[in-house]
Amino acid sequence: MLIDTSAPRPGSSGTTPAATRRRHDDAPDTTTLFSRLAALEDGPERDAVRDELVTAWLPMAHRIAGRFRDRGESIEDLRQVAALGLVKAIDRFDPSRGAFESYAVPTITGEVKRHFRDRMWALRVPRRIQELRNKVRVARRELTQNPGSPEPSVADIAAHTGLTEEEVSAGMEALESFSTLSLDAELSTDDDGYSLADTLGASDSSYDVVVDRESAKEGLRRLPERERAILYMRFFEDMTQSRIADRLGISQMHVSRLISRSCARVRADVLGQRSAPGGGRPTA
Numbered sequence: 088m089l090i091d092t093s094a095p096r097p098g099s100s101g102t103t104p105a106a107t108r109r110r111h112d113d114a115p116d117t118t119t120l121f122s123r124l125a126a127l128e129d130g131p132e133r134d135a136v137r138d139e140l141v142t143a144w145l146p147m148a149h150r151i152a153g154r155f156r157d158r159g160e161s162i163e164d165l166r167q168v169a170a171l172g173l174v175k176a177i178d179r180f181d182p183s184r185g186a187f188e189s190y191a192v193p194t195i196t197g198e199v200k201r202h203f204r205d206r207m208w209a210l211r212v213p214r215r216i217q218e219l220r221n222k223v224r225v226a227r228r229e230l231t232q233n234p235g236s237p238e239p240s241v242a243d244i245a246a247h248t249g250l251t252e253e254e255v256s257a258g259m260e261a262l263e264s265f266s267t268l269s270l271d272a273e274l275s276t277d278d279d280g281y282s283l284a285d286t287l288g289a290s291d292s293s294y295d296v297v298v299d300r301e302s303a304k305e306g307l308r309r310l311p312e313r314e315r316a317i318l319y320m321r322f323f324e325d326m327t328q329s330r331i332a333d334r335l336g337i338s339q340m341h342v343s344r345l346i347s348r349s350c351a352r353v354r355a356d357v358l359g360q361r362s363a364p365g366g367g368r369p370t371a
Contacts, residue, residue, distance in 0.1 A: 113144075113146035113147040113149075113150055114147055114188045115143050115144070117140055117143050117144070118182065120136055120139060120140050120143070121140070121180065121182040122182055123136050124136045124137060124140065124177075125181075125182055137177060137178075140177050141173060141174060144173055144177070144187070144191065145170060145173065147173075147188070147191065147192075147195075148169040148170050148172065148173040148195055149166050149169065151169050151192065151195045151196055151199065152165040152166045152168070152169035152199060153165075154196075155199055155203070158203065160202075160203070165199060165202075168198055168199050168202045169195050169198065169199055172194055172195035172196075172197070172198030172199065173191060173194075173195055175194060176190060176191040176194040176195060177191075179194075203217075216257055216261050217261065219250070219254050219255075219257050219258035219261060220258045220261035220262055221258075222248050222250065222258060223244055223248070223250075223255055223258030223259055223261075223262060224258075224262060226239070226244045226247045226248045227239055227244065229247070230243060230244070230247060241255050241256060241259070244259075299357075302357045303356075303357055305356065306352065306353035306354075306355075306356030306357060307353055309352075309356070310349055310352065310353070313335070313345075314345055314348075314349040315349075317331055317335070317342060317345050317346060317349070318346065318349055318350075320334070321346055328342045328343055328346070
């Protein structure tokens with residue numbers, strides 16, 4: 088639902104002279120309107136009274152939205168969020184429980200804070216870290232508000248806020264985490280510039296080779312000595328089957344059969360280890 092946040096305040100029913108208004112000029116006396124709203128059934132008349140209440144209290148919603156300006160969101164969007172919070176407050180308010188302003192202010196403020204928490208962060212950040220970020224941001228602003236003030240240290244902020252230095256560090260990290268960078272973002276301005284994606288690791292296939300070698304060791308140890316020698320010459324010395332046959336004085340076909348048989352035996356041994364309970368050697 089979109090609300091016309093530029094609508095002027097009504098100067099008609101439900102308001103009192105300035106002398107009897109509450110603390111804020113944008114907090115009109117709408118007790119009569121809320122009493123009428125509570126007594127009406129759903130329908131055009133109730134909707135009209137509800138709209139009149141929204142228009143009357145909209146300046147207060149704008150004031151609350153203004154507290155959150157300069158935090159990465161446009162003031163118009165903040166006013167829309169605050170206006171939605173105002174509508175929720177009007178719909179849920181019970182006139183018998185006190186003044187509307189006391190109920191509406193925390194309701195609208197909470198709606199704006201939820202907007203920042205749920206919509207503005209590029210990544211989902213725990214609420215505790217978001218609160219630490221806000222405390223650190225306010226503390227840094229307060230500690231540097233005087234001209235010439237140095238940038239406060241972690242210890243300075245911790246002393247000012249009552250947080251631990253670990254909590255301050257977490258909040259300072261979150262200050263830089265409100266938005267994300269593209270993986271194509273350039274991290275260097277020289278001719279050999281690289282992007283953020285260049286700093287990311289990748290899966291290393293060599294780990295699979297290490298696992299396979301370790302798995303095959305036991306099976307290789309159980310092979311006859313001649314078959315181990317043939318596999319070593321073929322796969323580690325990169326000898327052809329013909330050269331192996333000449334060295335051992337056997338036919339090339341016999342070498343081929345021995346290599347196939349040895350590899351099959353080692354493979355079966357490895358698969359047997361992996362299929363056994365616990366990944367160990369199979370039991371008889």
